[in-house]
Amino acid sequence: MPKVKPVILIVEDEFLLRMDSVEVLENGGFEVVPAANADEAIAILSARSDIHLVFTDIQMPGSMDGLKLARFVRDRWPPIKIVATSGHVRAARDELPAGSVFLPKPYLGAELIATLRDLIGIA
Template sequence: MLTMKPVILIVEDEFLLRMDSVEILDDAGFEVIPAVNADEAVAILSAHTNVHLVFTDIQMPGSMDGLKLASFVRNRWPPIKIVATSGHVRAAAEDLPAGSVFLPKPYHQADLIATMRDLTANV
């Protein structure tokens, strides 16, 4: 029986944080695709129809920050789950699309994995 791994797109401009998250989630059994910014994330989402969750930093350079990216993703790809993170700003529920989750930095590895598993449980 072939089982499908949940696919997570990580959007993080800080290289070490991005690679650390990729490694943690890959080791936890997810398929992970990294992106440096919102523009790269949108290009990836346009090319890959199998992404289940976007995990985005809120404060990023480029045409969109993480909150704008979350809104864009929800409008264009409504089934995709969204987790936003930041160590500098706190996102309130009304700042994010309905059903999204805010995970403050620094987050613990176990919290990151549990959040991703919870949101992708029906994949």
């Protein structure tokens, strides 16, 4: 029986960063679903029940930024883990839902993989 890969939803408005993160995480053993903004992310979350974690940039154009998206995800899909990232702002602990992680940019691919594995609870 094949091992089920954890599914990560990446929400990043910068195309090259999004594609780079997809590649890093796929190479790290995750199934990755990319989204360009919060609206796209919410549509994906509404359509799929297999998302384990949302990895979102904080600063994004559109109806909500990454912090608002994180709170929305926690309210609507409480079991989904959340990792927020930014190279411009730092998220204070009280700005993110409980149990979420902030990972400042730039980060190393290995650091991202280790953070996600730790949060999901896989060795």
